[in-house]
Amino acid sequence: MGQIRLLNNMDDDEVFAFSKTIQAPYDLVAQSKQMGRLPVVLFATGGIVMPADATLTIQFGL
Helix, strand or coil, X not given: CHHHHHHHCCXXXXXXXXXXXXXXCHHHHHHHHHHCCCCXXXXXXXXXXXXXXXXXXXXXXX
């Protein structure tokens, strides 16, 4: 999360340089900056059974 906070404070040129530094596609880094988090999909194949599962889902923002 610290890297995401740093990313949010960067301008476009710094984002481009940062993406080259971490060897990640610029589009993905720019999308992460826009969203304020990593664009990761959560797959829940078994469903939400336990209260801990529901809490985890809420934390991920689903």
